[in-house]
Amino acid sequence: MAPTRSASVRFAPLRSCLVSLPLALHNSLLGSGVAPQSVAVALGWEDADERSNTGRKGKERAREPQRVTVGWTGLPASASSAAAGVAGVGSLEIDPQFAREIGLPEGQTVQLQLLNSLPNCTTVNVSPVSADDWELLEANAEFVESHLLSQVRAVRVGQTVCVWVGKGRSLIRFSVGAHCWPCAR
Numbered sequence: 001m002a003p004t005r006s007a008s009v010r011f012a013p014l015r016s017c018l019v020s021l022p023l024a025l026h027n028s029l030l031g032s033g034v035a036p037q038s039v040a041v042a043l044g045w046e047d048a049d050e051r052s053n054t055g056r057k058g059k060e061r062a063r064e065p066q067r068v069t070v071g072w073t074g075l076p077a078s079a080s081s082a083a084a085g086v087a088g089v090g091s092l093e094i095d096p097q098f099a100r101e102i103g104l105p106e107g108q109t110v111q112l113q114l115l116n117s118l119p120n121c122t123t124v125n126v127s128p129v130s131a132d133d134w135e136l137l138e139a140n141a142e143f144v145e146s147h148l149l150s151q152v153r154a155v156r157v158g159q160t161v162c163v164w165v166g167k168g169r170s171l172i173r174f175s176v177g178a179h180c181w182p183c184a185r
Contacts, residue, residue, distance in 0.1 A: 002114040007092035009108045010077060014095040015168040016151040017161050018073040019043075021112075022090025026076035029114075036074030040115040040154035043068050043092075045108055068102050069115065070094075071153025097171055101160045115154075124155060125177035136172045140165040144172065 007022050014020070019041060021029070029039065047064040077091040092112060094104065104110070128134045137144060143165050152161045155176045163172045 002116065004111045004113045006089045006109055007112050008089050009099065009104055009106055009110055010091045010093050011096040011099060011106045012078065012093040014073060014093065014098075015164040016071075016073070016095060017098050018071045018151070018153065020073045020075045020077045020093035022092060023076045024090055025112075025114075029072075036072045037153060039072040040118050041070050041072060042113045042115055043070060043104070044111045044113075045104065047103065066103060067156070068104075068159050069154045069156040095162075098162050101162055101173055118154070126161065126174040127177060129160065129173040129175055133172050133174070136165065136170055140170075140172070 005022070005025065012020065020026075021041070044065060044067045047066055073093075077093040089109060092110065096106070099106070128137050144163050147165075148163055151163050155161055157176055157178065159176045161174050161176060163174070164170065165172060
């Protein structure tokens with residue numbers, strides 16, 4: 001596995017579950033001729049919600065580590081995002097609606113790691129999160145079938161993923177179920 005790097009989260013209207021990487025990492029991948037479709041990125045952070053740090057009796061609890069797997073847009077985070085980042089830490093861009101679904105606030109420092117040697121799955125079990133998501137899926141089933149992989153390239157079990165339909169105006173949320181089967185390395 002690749003080494004872990006830090007990045008500061010910035011929101012950008014990407015309308016996908018993909019991320020734009022810090023410029024230095026982008027340039028390294030580009031220089032190596034790596035195809036964006038082959039890049040999976042593990043993002044990890046500690047839950048920054050102070051309410052989750054205090055138990056019922058007011059005692060301090062350990063913060064919950066969060067982890068998701070995402071794909072790469074093939075683009076670097078914009079220069080304005082890089083300038084807004086924490087000194088010495090590059091910026092990572094993510095769609096604000098997707099970030100909200102996974103509990104990732106803007107400005108949060110995340111640890112990112114490029115993943116390699118992941119299995120390719122022919123089936124991933126997902127289910128709509130709510131009744132509203134089911135309704136949107138029923139009305140846009142063909143679009144979702146055609147565009148899911150362009151908006152979501154990597155997942156982990158239990159993760160929420162999103163698909164934008166209707167020219168990006170509507171969002172369908174899915175929960176990733178049991179393992180992806182069958183897988184080939």
